[in-house]
Amino acid sequence: MTDDLSLPPVAAPYQLPFHYGALHNIGLDYLVDPAPVRKALAEHHPDLSAADFDGRACVTLNYQLYFAQYPNGGGITQEIEYSIVAYPTAGADRLARLTYEQYAHGHDQTKLLGIARLHVLCDNPLAIEAGTKLFGEPKYPAWFETTLPSLNGPAGDIWTVACKQATHAPSAPAVDRQDRPLLSFRADLTGLSRTPVNNTPITGYGTDPAGRPLAGPMNVYQPYQYVALAGAAERAELTVHDRTSPVGADLTAHIGTAPAAGAWTYQSAPVAAHNRPYYVPRVR
Secondary structure (H helix, E strand, O other), X not given: OOOOOOOOOOOOOOOOOOOOOEEEEEEEEEEEOHHHHXXXXXXXXXXXXXXXXXXXXXXXXXXXEEEEEEOOEEEXXXXXEEEEEEEEHHHHHHOOOOOHHHHHOOXXXXXXXXXXXXXXXXXXXXXXXXXXXXXXXXXXXXXXXXXXXXXXXXXXXXXXXXXXXXXXXXXXXXXXXXXXXXXXXXXXXXXXXXXXXXXXXXXXXXXXXXXXXXXXEEOOOOOEEEEEOOOOHHHXXXXXXXXXXXXHHHHHHHOOOOOEEEEEEXXXXXXXXXXXXXXXXXXX
């Protein structure tokens, strides 16, 4: 007997797909010992199996800054997804055998290799609620201090992201910020060779309240930029500030001191520019 593959309901008042107005995104991939990763999948996503890249599993840390426009205004959200690259165990016979580099370049045409989310830390209560109800994401409050590459800032390609603890603020439009740091990372990609890759749709895996696995693809309409970090792993530094937190404990157990294997970035192109003013002659 097979599961009913009807579409899950869309919780009111949401509608899908969810459209992004702009997206700035960096991901760091780590090739790690598969044993702790498989244990985490068995606990959180028992219908999924970890991808095998030459005997290593892959975990990924994915920071997003995005804007969305609504009928009554707009909203800005920041979040980090900590995930295991995995696939549905029942679909194993459909997967080609890939190296990590092939996967990173988008060679999985089935898109079964997706991200099994373990932690999604987010600074927008509306996004926390929507991600939990629609996609079965393990999403909870956090807040961020960041420095990102920008046309409105100094030249360079340096990303720094610090994630700090927060709590839900009832009936408030924002989370309640706390000073406790959870994790941070820095990636200096300046001058490193990059390759445009077509690696979307990215399949995000979640689990609904009844324990059923969910798969939600996310399309990004321009190529990502992939940077192989072999020989340049020192360009990416991850720090776990609180190993007792849920995300800190998993980062420590799964990654430890493993170097980053690759980075991938996406930044939405600007749609307008307000130019430098000039003096207007005055009447004398």
